[in-house]
Amino acid sequence: MTTLSFPLLICQSQRRRDDYRPDDMRSGDFDLLQLRDLLRLHDVSAQVDPWTTQKPEADSHLLLMGHDYTPQVFNLGAKATSRILFDEMRQLSSQLTWSGGYPGVLKKLITHMQNANGRPYRDRALDYAFRDNILAQDALNPMQAVVKKIIAAQIDWQGEKIREEADLQHLLREGLNKTLFPACNRWQDLKKRTPVILNDPWATEITLDSLHIKSNHFTAQLSYQLQGHFGLSTADMKRYRDSRFFRIWYVLQRYKKFAFKPFVINIRATTEISGKAPGSRTENKEN
Numbered sequence: 001m002t003t004l005s006f007p008l009l010i011c012q013s014q015r016r017r018d019d020y021r022p023d024d025m026r027s028g029d030f031d032l033l034q035l036r037d038l039l040r041l042h043d044v045s046a047q048v049d050p051w052t053t054q055k056p057e058a059d060s061h062l063l064l065m066g067h068d069y070t071p072q073v074f075n076l077g078a079k080a081t082s083r084i085l086f087d088e089m090r091q092l093s094s095q096l097t098w099s100g101g102y103p104g105v106l107k108k109l110i111t112h113m114q115n116a117n118g119r120p121y122r123d124r125a126l127d128y129a130f131r132d133n134i135l136a137q138d139a140l141n142p143m144q145a146v147v148k149k150i151i152a153a154q155i156d157w158q159g160e161k162i163r164e165e166a167d168l169q170h171l172l173r174e175g176l177n178k179t180l181f182p183a184c185n186r187w188q189d190l191k192k193r194t195p196v197i198l199n200d201p202w203a204t205e206i207t208l209d210s211l212h213i214k215s216n217h218f219t220a221q222l223s224y225q226l227q228g229h230f231g232l233s234t235a236d237m238k239r240y241r242d243s244r245f246f247r248i249w250y251v252l253q254r255y256k257k258f259a260f261k262p263f264v265i266n267i268r269a270t271t272e273i274s275g276k277a278p279g280s281r282t283e284n285k286e287n
Contacts, residue, residue, distance in 0.1 A: 004211070006207075006208065006210055007207035007208060008168070008169045008172070008207060009169070009205060010147070010169060010172040010173050010176060011143075011177075011204070011205065011206035012173075012204070012205050012206075013204040013205070015202055015203045016203055017202075017205065017225075017264075018264065019203070022229065023234060024232055024233035024262060025262050026231075026262075027118075027231075027254060027262060028254065028255070028258070029254060030254045030256065032051050035250075035255055039234070039237065039238075040241075041247055041250070041251060043244075043247070044244070044251050045085055045247075045248055050255065050257075050258075053075065053077055053078055053080075053081040053257075054073050054074065054075055054076065055073070055076055055081075056072075056073055057072045057073070078258060081258075082260070085248050085258075086110060086113075086114045086252070088248055089245060089249060089252075090107050090111070093107050093110060095245065096245060104125075105123060105125050105126060109230050112230075113253075113262070116263065117261055118262065118263050119263060120263055120265070120266055121264070121265045121266065122267075126265065127267055127268055130224070140271070143176060143206075144222070144271070144273050146175050146176060147222065147273060148273055148275045150168075150172055150175050151168070151211065151220060152276075152277070152278060153278075154168055154171065155213055155277075157213075160213045160214055160215075161213060162211075162213075168208075169208075172208065176206070202227050204226050205225045206224055207222070207225070208221075209270070216277040217275070217276050217277075218274065218275055219272060221270055222270065223269070223270050224268065224269050224271075225266070225267070226268075227266055227267070228264070229262060229263075229264060229265070230263050230264075230265055231263070232246065232249055232250045234254075236250075
């Protein structure tokens with residue numbers, strides 16, 4: 001057996017991490033005519049015109065000026081217009097925040113898109129969402145049972161080590177491929193309680209980070225890593241066309257005048273599993 005070198009990758013979705021080729025990761029690839037006429041994005045913002053970068057005078061001010069007053073139109077430019085559009089997105093985001101008890105995350109994601117130039121995003125609140133809605137609800141118990149069974153079967157209990165002839169990584173990957181997929185590609189329970197932008201995580205990896213064997217007992221730590229995309233594809237835009245929030249988002253991302261970059265969202269959580277020699281009672285403890 002090859003010496004174990006942790007972490008061991010034991011489950012990997014068909015879609016890989018850090019893939020910037022999909023349509024939802026593109027930016028600045030459409031001009032005005034394509035967006036406004038072909039995709040029929042006419043009523044984008046209630047506050048500013050993204051095509052002309054002009055902002056009309058506020059209605060409340062017009063009421064004070066009388067009927068003969070000619071309203072002004074302010075020419076803002078792309079930078080000032082984008083700031084207004086991002087502020088409007090944040091205002092509208094409360095309509096989309098999921099009910100899992102983590103308010104404010106979507107606003108943070110919007111601000112990250114505005115300022116981070118496509119850098120990856122990590123937030124402990126999303127880690128907690130995954131932990132609370134997947135690990136704490138025993139959604140992965142079947143997978144963990146497979147891991148424990150395979151590990152226990154490959155242990156030389158007298159020598160307190162993995163059997164010399166065992167390829168533990170291969171056995172775990174083979175066992176999880178039969179048991180976990182397609183769950184390793186789509187976490188349906190997470191989908192029910194996370195923001196719309198995470199309803200289909202792009203990539204998933206599970207690793208075995210450590211394994212300790214002693215006195216007919218073993219403990220192991222598993223890590224779950226999900227990666228989602230904060231970006232809109234054209235198919236997304238057609239699906240959510242009726243939402244002003246998504247119309248603004250799509251224009252900020254795909255219109256070449258703005259071209260704000262989408263980014264990947266990294267989510268990570270760990271759990272500890274334990275077991276005993278065959279015939280003994282096993283335990284499972286989550287972090």
